[in-house]
Amino acid sequence: SQQGEEDPQALSIQEGENATMNCSYKTSINNLQWYRQNSGRGLVHLILIRSNEREKHSGRLRVTLDTSKKSSSLLITASRAADTASYFCALRRNTGNQFYFGTGTSLTVIP
Amino acid sequence: EPEVTQTPSHQVTQMGQEVILRCVPISNHLYFYWYRQILGQKVEFLVSFYNNEISEKSEIFDDQFSVERPDGSNFTLKIRSTKLEDSAMYFCASLDRVGEKLFFGSGTQLSVL
Numbered sequence: 567s568q569q570g571e572e573d574p575q576a577l578s579i580q581e582g583e584n585a586t587m588n589c590s591y592k593t594s595i596n597n598l599q600w601y602r603q604n605s606g607r608g609l610v611h612l613i614l615i616r617s618n619e620r621e622k623h624s625g626r627l628r629v630t631l632d633t634s635k636k637s638s639s640l641l642i643t644a645s646r647a648a649d650t651a652s653y654f655c656a657l658r659r660n661t662g663n664q665f666y667f668g669t670g671t672s673l674t675v676i677p
Numbered sequence: 678e679p680e681v682t683q684t685p686s687h688q689v690t691q692m693g694q695e696v697i698l699r700c701v702p703i704s705n706h707l708y709f710y711w712y713r714q715i716l717g718q719k720v721e722f723l724v725s726f727y728n729n730e731i732s733e734k735s736e737i738f739d740d741q742f743s744v745e746r747p748d749g750s751n752f753t754l755k756i757r758s759t760k761l762e763d764s765a766m767y768f769c770a771s772l773d774r775v776g777e778k779l780f781f782g783s784g785t786q787l788s789v790l
Contacts, residue, residue, distance in 0.1 A: 569719065597777070599777075599778070599779075601779075601781075606766075606784075606786075607783055607784070608681070608768055608770075608781030608782050608783045608784055609720065609768070609770075609779070609781045610781070611778045611779060611780070614777055614778065654720060656779070658777075662732075662733060663708050663725060663727070663732065663733075663772060663776065664722065664725065664733055665710075665722070665779060666722065667712070667719060667720035667721075667722075668719065669718070669719045670719065670720075
């Protein structure tokens with residue numbers, strides 16, 4: 567499969583806690599991206615990590631990439647109720663302009 | 678901030694009817710995409726479009742589907758004879774000029790009855 571697989575499928579945490587979601591994949595990639603989707607809305611780009619990078623930060627987001635294990639994780643620190651959404655990883659291969667999305671993790675942050 | 682717009686937001690149609698879903702990508706973007714998402718499931722790639730022709734398409738994008746950029750602004754997805762299983766949220770997206778980030782529209786919810 568060229569898509570990523572996120573886990574867990576669903577995650578429920580209390581406001582203020584950290585949320586970690588994972589993405590595993592099978593192909594070689596140029597970069598891996600994380601997107602957020604609020605219910606019934608389009609996806610919004612959050613952060614991109616290139617295949618030669620191991621970790622990136624953006625505000626409360628931290629993403630890691632382990633190309634040897636073909637996996638990535640997204641950490642949201644100090645979660646807020648407004649972080650409630652589905653989170654998808656997207657793989658960008660080395661050739662072409664194709665993006666392959668995973669199955670998503672549904673995050674619920676309880677106030 | 679520029680955005681991708683899609684119309685209509687909801688479309689209800691009878692099985693066998695033709696539907697056209699419309700999108701206006703961000704004006705200086707060059708690559709355009711259609712994805713679909715069946716309720717609560719994965720986001721599936723349908724087709725990408727560049728320089729007025731299909732760049733890549735998935736196995737979902739069969740002869741019932743077509744895309745067009747009729748006027749340099751709109752980007753349309755046509756489903757010729759809709760089936761029940763075509764019911765899904767259809768998203769249009771365009772790729773930024775750097776070629777890194779996808780910008781998505783809010784989607785068209787298609788219901789085939």
